[in-house]
Amino acid sequence: MINLFEKYYTIRNIFLILLESLLLYVSILLTWFIVSGGSRWIDYSGLHLKAAFIIIVCVFCLYCNNVYSIKDITGYMDLAIKLFQSLGMALILLALFYIGFSQASLRTGFFFVYVPVVVAVLSTWRFVYVFVLKTGLLNQRILVVGDGDFAVDICREIEREIDSGYSVEVLVTEKHVDGLDTLSTPHHHSYERLAKTAEEFEVERIVVALKEKRGSLPVEELLLCRMNGIDVVDGNTFYEMLTGKFLVSSINPAWLIFSGGFRKGRVRSMLKRLEDIVVSTILLILFSPVMLVAAIFIKLDSRGPLLFAQERLGKGHKPYRLFKLRSMVENAEKESGPVWALKNDTRVTRVGLFIRKWRVDELPQLFNVLKGDMSLVGPRPERAHFVKQLETELPYYAERFTVRPGVTGWAQVRYGYGDSVEDAMEKLNYDLFYIKNMSLFMDIVIIFRTVRTVLFGVGAR
Helix, strand or coil, X not given: CEEECCEEECHHHHHHHHHHHHXXXXXXXXXXXXXXXXXXXXXXXXXXXXXXXXHHHHHHHHHHCCCCCHHHCCCHHHHHHHHHHHHHHHHHHHHHHHHHCHHHCCCCCHHHHHHHHHHHHHHHHHHHHHHHHHHCCCCEEEEEEECXXXXXXXXXXXXXXXXXXXXXXXXXXXXXXXXXXXCCCCEECCCCCHHHHHHHCCCCEEEEECCCCCCCCCHHHHHHHHHCCCEEEEHHHHHHHHHCCCCCCCCCHHHHHHCCCCCCCHHHHHHHHHHHHHHHHHHHHHHHHHHHHHHHHHHXXXXXXXXXXXXXXXXXXXXXXXXXXXXXXXXXXXXXXXXXXXXXXXXXXXXXXXXXXXXXXHCCHHHHHHHCCCEEECCCCECHHHHHHHHHHCCCHHHHHHCCCEEECHHHHHHCCCXXXXXXXXXXXXXXXXXXXXXXXXXXXXXXXXHHHHHCCCCXX
């Protein structure tokens, strides 16, 4: 793993994007050689600059279609379908661009050859790449020391992700742990000779996943491992790097206090506020016609006000009025009182189904961002009724209110909508990770993920 702009990325993910960008470039050169008949093909004026633009558009569309998430691709046929979908989207975007800038286009017939060439090249490469991942040749060999569910969770996460970059060679625990038998990982039941075990399995890193280290930490054995050059890392820190979230049930205040991150200096705050003002202003200008059309259909479809206003809690638990385009019937909670929106909620209007699916109803929150009640990126704003309940049931829930709530956020793009305390716990895991690692670069990553989520209408209710 490497730490890039205060967010953790696996080297192999960066490698995958860079190498596939190179393959896209090679495919462009190969296609140009074919359509030009090989005559002076490498000297074509502007070819490399035009190729760079095509690559950027293609990579963006591949990202939006989740092609870079190995776990979401079920097989090679699914990969081929997603490649065709992504390249089709790229062709549409390029065609729209070429309408206004025809001089930037390549010769007629280029893309009819380019698309099958790219699909063939990337499919072949991915076959090789996944094969290598499944062999585990590039994985870092680790040993997990643990005495509870936390250790099992780490092992299960690694077994689930073939591109995690790790392989657990052995789990060492002195207690019986539920779920241990469901793992394919070998396990030992004694901390004695831990250093010898690490040497036998040739591990490069030891992950200490003990909920309570006092009195149970095998200090002498771990120290010997460290002296032998084996990296030793805290389980919570490792889990954060591995998954992009916390595990609230396992962390303690001391880990939060002494871990890195949580930087909120004056310059950072000013940059984030500038980001909010500039981006929200641009988005309001771009999407004002969309909001106008949606407003007309809302008024034609059902009785009630155009805007839905509701009190939410912002930074420091300060209440404010959040605005959305109304997507439910008037007085939707008159009978039930405050409730979470449900899947297939009968209170949602016909127009509401559409604007919620494509997040059009969220656009008026950009005015809340301009006003300073919200940020473009942050934890989901919540109502006081639910906050009171969740703060009593979930540890560290109050820490969400150390930053402004966001129109979008890390939890929103990674987990989607939730309607239970269990869902709120899982989203809190992501929210705390964002608060710890928040940066301008991470906000950009979240905004790109939001674009992908909106394009495919995922997670709305």
